Amino acid sequence: MSVKKLAIIGFGPRGLAAAEAALAVVPDLRICIFEPGPYPGVGPNFRPDEAPECLLNLPVRELDLGTPRFADCLGGAPEAYPPRAEVGRYLTERWQRLRPNVEHVPATAVSAHYDCGWIVDGRGPFDNLLLTQGQPPVTQDAQVARWSAHAAAQRLTFLDAYPTTAIRSTDWRGRVAALRGLALSALDVIALLTLGQGGRMDGDSYRASGREPKLIVPFSLDGMPPVPKPATADIDALFDPLPTERRAVISAVTRALTLSPEAAVQCLTDALAPIVARITSTDPQPWLATERDAPGAQEGADPVSALEIGLSMAEGQRAPSVGYAVGQIWRKLQQDVRGPFAACDGSCETRSALVAFENGLKRYSYGPPVRSARLLRALINKGLIRLTVAEDPSILLERGGWRLDDKILADAMIDCVLPGPSPDDITDPLVRGLIHAGHLKVDCGLKPVTAGLSVLGRTTEGQRWATDSLIDCFGDVTVEWARKSLGNSKEV
Known part of the structure; x- marks a missing residue:
């Protein structure tokens, strides 16, 4: 019997997890990875040379990435939110252990076709081909394209949030x-522009170094900052669903996928409602009804007040609102529902509706550490940050920069928005070629058609749920992929 061969395109944390899972199923598997980046297994957001101010949005106690345990390798207090660079060093150690079993092609793969096996840029044949590209190249957002051209013409500063090298220099x-x-990437950038310039926190106050910008203006469609996660394990435990409640939500997800889009979201929120009611002693149905139709429309406070309220809830000084409780409960259920969502059939419209509902909750479920929210509050109080509601075309392009309002002219712009995972916008030639050849189709995310081809990660959103999490990279979906694709099962 010949030795199986696997090609992995893109090798960040998900590719690393997939390679480990694959070797656990087929120990003598031959793996070839195509990864042009300097840190295989790490990806752009966890580089070991990243600034220490950039934090993961999970505490050490929740960082379940399999064996070896993160805490055993690099330590850290259970309540600490580790720097992304520490996570990168941990992932690099895992890559080094794996390295002897893997052939590494340090280049971007640009073509793949099937000819008695998968041929990638002339290499192969491979029995299996796995795409784990994270965020592949996409068509540039029209706003970003216009602003980038404006910056080039006027010699202004226009930077991406990651990698942070340009910001730091x-x-x-x-x-x-x-x-x-104004999401997690923006909070990383804010820390770089302040703490990274030599400033420091002194209690609840910020002590400037003099090297910070005169003013930092994060803007979004609603101006609302993300809500911080619970400050301690004890506070966080208040939102733990009971075993019976977990089973009820799993059943609801399975049933929801058989329903119309509107009925599916209603089915899910009906399963969440009793958990929220138990924890908050409040009827959550009015809030959930609004969330189904217009996420965020319930939030009546101004952005600064909302930040203060969110901190008070995270620190246990204020009873959790329905929205805060829903977000924390949903965060704790994500691992439970990923498998059923991926395994069950359902129309693209229904899947899209459930994904949209989940995305709306990210302002709570994907919140930052309390430390980041405290820094934001201190900078607002110091007058170094002004939260702004702004949208194109209200932002005017002027010779000196970007006119946000009649008082603010920004001479630098940092893009903190990660492109969406829509497969229709992908420009990557390998992916486009596989779609054109009929090996991949766009069906609520990228979906393989040809046996031996698999996709994991952001581009499967709709086929999969909650694909942006580091924990998801090393979770059950990846393990199940290895079992089905490389074991005795014929499923893709």
Whole structure:
């Protein structure tokens, strides 16, 4: 019997997890990875040379990435949110253990076709081909394209949030820096522009170094910052679903996938409602009804007040709101529902509706550490940050920069918005070629058609659920892929 061969395209954390899972199923498997980056197994967001100010949005106690345990390798208090660089060093150690069993092609794969096996850029044949590209190249957002051209013409600063090298090497003194987006990436950038410039926190106050920008202006469609996660394990445990409640939600997800889009989301929220009611002693149905139709429309507070309220709930000084409880409960259920969502059939419309509902909850479920929210509050109080509601075309392009309103002209723009995972926007030649040849189809995310071809990660959103999590990379979906694709099962 010949030795099986696997090609993996893109080798960040998910590719690393897939290779480990594959070797656990087929120990003598021959693996060839195509990864041009300098840190295989790490990806762009966890580089070991990343700035220490950039934090993971999970505490050590929740960082379940399999064996060896993160805490055993690098330590860290259970409540600490580790720097992304530490996670990168941990992933690099795992890659080094795996390295003797893997052939590494340090290049971007640009073509793949099937000819008695998968041929990738002339190499092969491979029995199996796995795409784990993270965020492949996509058509540039029209707004970003226009702003990038404006910056080039006017010799202005226009940077991406990651990698952070350019941000760290820029002199920010006296500048007005606008941040497109106000999610986790923006909080990393804010830390780089302040703590990374030599500033420090002194209790609840920020002590400036003098090297910070004159003003930092994060803007989004609603101006609302993400809500921090519970500050301690004890507070976090208040949101643990009971075993019976977990089973009820899993059953609801399975049933929801047989329903119409509207009925599916209703089915899911009906399963969540009793858990929220038990924890908050409040009827959650009015909030959930609004969330189904217009996510975020329930939030009546201004952005600064919302930040203060979120911190109070995270620190246990204020009873959790329905929204806060829903977000934390859903975060704890994600591992339970990923498998059933992937395994069950359902129309693209229904899957899209459930994914949209989950994405709306990210303002709570994907929240930052309390430390990041405290820094944001201190910078607002210091006058270094102004949260802004802004949208194109209200932002005017002027010779000196970007006019956000009649008082703010930003001379630097940092893009903190990660492109969406829509397969229709992917420009990667290998993916486009596989679609054109009929090996892949777009059906609520990328879906393999030809045996031996698999896809894991962001581009499967709709076929999979909650694909942006580091934990998901090393979770059951990856293990199940290895079992089905490389074991005795004929399923793709």
